[in-house]
Amino acid sequence: xxxxxxxxxxxxxxxxxxxxxxxxSSSVFSSLQWYRQEPGEGPVLLVTVxxxxxxxxxxxxxxxxxxxxxxxxxxxTAAQPGDTGLYLxxxxxxxxxxxxxxxxxxxxxxxxx
Amino acid sequence: NAGVTQTPKFQVLKTGxxxxxxxxQDMNHNSMYWYRQDPGMGLRLIYYSASEGTTDKGEVxxxxxxxxxxxxxxxxRLESAAPSQTSVYFCASRGGGYNEQFFxxxxxxxxL
Numbered sequence: 001x002x003x004x005x006x007x008x009x010x011x012x013x014x015x016x017x018x019x020x021x022x023x024x025s026s027s028v029f030s031s032l033q034w035y036r037q038e039p040g041e042g043p044v045l046l047v048t049v050x051x052x053x054x055x056x057x058x059x060x061x062x063x064x065x066x067x068x069x070x071x072x073x074x075x076x077t078a079a080q081p082g083d084t085g086l087y088l089x090x091x092x093x094x095x096x097x098x099x100x101x102x103x104x105x106x107x108x109x110x111x112x113x
Numbered sequence: 114n115a116g117v118t119q120t121p122k123f124q125v126l127k128t129g130x131x132x133x134x135x136x137x138q139d140m141n142h143n144s145m146y147w148y149r150q151d152p153g154m155g156l157r158l159i160y161y162s163a164s165e166g167t168t169d170k171g172e173v174x175x176x177x178x179x180x181x182x183x184x185x186x187x188x189x190r191l192e193s194a195a196p197s198q199t200s201v202y203f204c205a206s207r208g209g210g211y212n213e214q215f216f217x218x219x220x221x222x223x224x225l
Contacts, residue, residue: 009153031211042117042203042216043156050211088155092212098163099144099212100171103155 002027004091006104013079014112021074021107023089030094032065032072033101037086079111115139117217119204125223126194134189134220136204144207145187146171146214147179149200156203162187194224 005024013019023032031050035043047056049065049072056063060083062075072089086108090101117138126132138145143164148156158171162181176198178190191198201221205214 004155006155033211033213040218042205042218044216045213048209048211048213090156090214098161098169099207099214100146100158100161101156101212101214103148103157105153105155 002029002091002093002102004089004102004104006089006107008107009105010108010110012110012112015080016078017111019076019079019109021087021089021109022071023073023091023104024071025091025102026070027091027093028069029091029102030069031092032069033090033092034063034072034074035088035090037088037106043086043088076109079109081111081113084109084111117204117206117215119202119217119220121220122218123221125225126191127225128195130194130224131190131192132194132222133191134202134204134222135186136188136217137186138204138206138215139185140206140208140215141184142206142208142215143184145181146205146207147177147187147189148203148205149173149198150203150219151200159189159202194222196224198222199224 034046037043052067054065060077089104146161147159160179165184204217
């Protein structure tokens, strides 16, 4: 069974601060995704990374896939209250996994004005 | 284009009651999934359907059954609800080149 350990579980910061969320596993993933979820709604895909060492940027969000494709990070620069939400990483093993995803436990981010 | 829809949005059951959660997608996706979300545990896969006519167990299938009615619809049934099944349930379908999943708005289920 593949596991994804996500940390920290909670983050409470002030507007303008930077933060990093980590997602680690002992297993190799063919791709890794980051989702954001707001209260009362389903997760929404932010990004997919597929190549070891890959870095993708989405405005103030930077996503990195580890060289060995076992870990990933999400860095937010100058956080804003609108970034508040639950962030989830999810890995896909590829092959005959039929697109099944293994999710991390999630990081609840609160950005205070 | 509604994406993934789920009904009901909220449900309260008594222990031992049964119910079916409905899910439908209009994106012509082959694969569909049912997850449950509990605090501090992310999303855990209950059952999935790789294509119309096939279903298979996920990580936490006990106490649940599913039906892939057609390509659009994938339902989840609780035959005899237990308090441990109190959770938020999400349906998803898969599309795109890298297994992106698209989620419905969820069903919040409480079993008393």
